[in-house]
Amino acid sequence: MAVVDTEFLEDPISEAGKGYWAGVGSRLMRDPVTMVCFAILLLLILAAILAPYLGLSDPYTGSMIKRLAPIGTEGHILGTDEQGRDMLARLIYGGRLTLFIGLTPVVFAFFIGGTLGIIAGYAGGWLNTVIMRTVDVFFAFPSVLLAIAISGALGAGVFNSLVSLTIVFIPPITRVAEAVTSGVRGLDYIDAARASGASTLTVIRVHVIGNVLSPIFVYATSLTSVCMILAAGLSFLGIGVRPPEPEWGLMLNTLRSAIYVNPWLAALPGLMIFITSLCLNMLSDGVRSAMNVRD
Amino acid sequence: MSETKFLNEPLDDKGGPAQPLLIVRNLKKFFPVRGGILGGKKAMVQAVDGISFKVKKGETLGIVGESGCGKSTTARLLIGLIEKDKGEIIFDGQDLGGALPLRELRRGVQMVFQDSYASLNPRLTIEASIAFGARVQGLSDPVGRARKLMERVGLAPDRFAQRYPHEVSGGQRQRINIARALAMSPRLVVLDEAVSALDKSVEAQVLNLLADLRREFGLTYIFISHDLNVVRYISDRILVMYLGEVVEIAPVDDIWNFQAHPYTRSLFSAMPSMDPDNRTKEPPLAGDPPNPINPPSGCRFHTRCRFAETVCSAKAPTLRSLSGGSEHLAACHLHDLGSGHSKAGKELAP
DSSP: OOOOGGGGGGOOOTTSSSSSSHHHHHHTTTTTHHHHHHHHHHHHHHHHHGGGGTTOOOOOOGGGGTTTTTTTTTTTTTOOOSOOOOOHHHHHHHHHHHHHHHHHHHHHHHHHHHHHHHHHHOOOOHHHHHHHHHHHHHHHSSSHHHHHHHHHHHOOSSHHHHHHHHHHHHHHHHHHHHHHOOOOOTHHHHHHHHHHOOOOOHHIIIIHHHHHHHHHHHHHHHHHHHHHHHHHHOOOOOOOOOOOOOHHHHOOOOHHHHHHHEEEHHHHHHHHHHHHHHHHHHHHHHHHHHHOOOO | HHHTTTOOOOOOOOOTTTTSSSSEEHHHHHHEETTTTTTEEEEEEEEEEEEEEEEEEEEEEEEETTTTSSSSHHHHHHHTTOOOOOEEEEEEEEEBBBBBBHHHHHHEEEEEEEEEESSSOSSHHHHHHHHHHHHHHTSSSSSHHHHHHHHTTTHHHHHHOOOGGGOOOGHHHHHHHHHHHTTTSSSSSESSTTTTTHHHHHHHHHHHHHHHEEEETOOOOEOOSSSSHHHHHHHHHHEEEEETEEEEEEHHHHHOOOOOSSHHHHHHTTTSSSSSTOOOOOOOSSSSOTTSSSOSSSSSTTTTOOOOOHHHHHHHOOOOSSSSTOOEOOOOOGGGHHHHHHHHHTTTTT
């Protein structure tokens, strides 16, 4: 009576039953470049968090006689800045604020933009038009200009730069989320789920989110480096973090005048931004390929 | 058999055996074509234009026709995935949208799609995919049902339950889709090109499985395909569609012996013959179907029909019985002696 299926008899041992995220993890572990980037980022974050316990000098007190000491000076391995403050301490302490301002807006934009994009992509019709045309308005401005404009309007300060950067990153994430969702929306399994009588919310929760989250997430990860650079740019322009707080962008700004006296010293905060954003980009590339199930 | 018995918790048979399970009356669906600067409606695609038919309890109705003739739109209308513009869908005596809410219909009617991969969520295990519908409908023990059904369609649950769709073959995936559709104990299953993407040997297995399941669970099928041999194998009656309209309905043996509508005739003659001496006798159909945005007047087939006369472009033929109380219906002026067609009753006569 039953149709005999012999296909499974000579089936090779597959990754069946191991779960999706376990597979992603094992693929990541086999990718040395991604793991190195991950290690560097982890080190930076840990150093920033544990800064007070690392036995560093005070990043706020300087010395007028030891201004702009070169790299390798006794007691100041990475030299001192224009006010004689220890550069190593300021760079590590600076990581706290820089990473915070770099990551937080993307996290918020990920949730807000992701939600908007999924709603627009799934609903289609007039709701899609309203959301996406509104988002398009923000695309008329270059992101740097938009961030400066909003920050300028809100006034300087950490909180305001967080708000302005969040607003800057919502539109691109919304657009990616909308594109991915409307692609998934047209697939038969969504129709099958609807035909089974499931409510719209259940269909989105069970069938849509799992299939659109990874591309949105990977895209958002790649935005964190942009966000850090933008945040540094805001501080550089004086509408982000205010002195004497250590922050990489701000440090780059204040050390600018020392570029002819001690160029290596002046380049250090820029190097930190470069390393961090490079690692974030490489990491998001690695995660993207690890999340791809069929390859 | 007794193990699978508990799976079968269909909705109550409300109308009794004589009541057709599905009556479709004058069903219409138009899709707007948008364009211009403001995205206004420019025209309407008449995807399904006034079709009527009945499906008896326990039978299989095959629907055939060219690509774009409205087969899949009809299927989507029947399971409530798109809203009808006009007409009635009466499921076991209850009118959809009236006595029958959409949610109830979805419990009673399920669909198997052509693309076995696209119709399974790649992030859900096979077990979870099958159990989803039963869980949504609040049926008892969804996971247990899923595993029993997997067993029934020939996939060992211990081996396959935790796998993902990309880890199984096309034939296995289509069985999973069948199990998924059956998990809600539907009474009517719409199979939209369900075996068309499978290779011939797997296709035969799945067709046999479908035939077994129909008997076992007392199902009724609507089987949409472009493969006449497959339709003949599984169907009790065949409905032929052309450009959103029904041109012929007949029991499978009747239509196999005699195709009343010229379109059906060319469809059948286009079927490759296994016998080298029995070559195609009729000239094949030339050209593409006309544009459904602006379909031909009168009989929609008259632009490609070799029997076409002025009456054909002037007056649309109605679907009528070939003789007396015959179940063989066709919409053609050739079979209507009062139509004014000069060859009525002479050409294509039974």
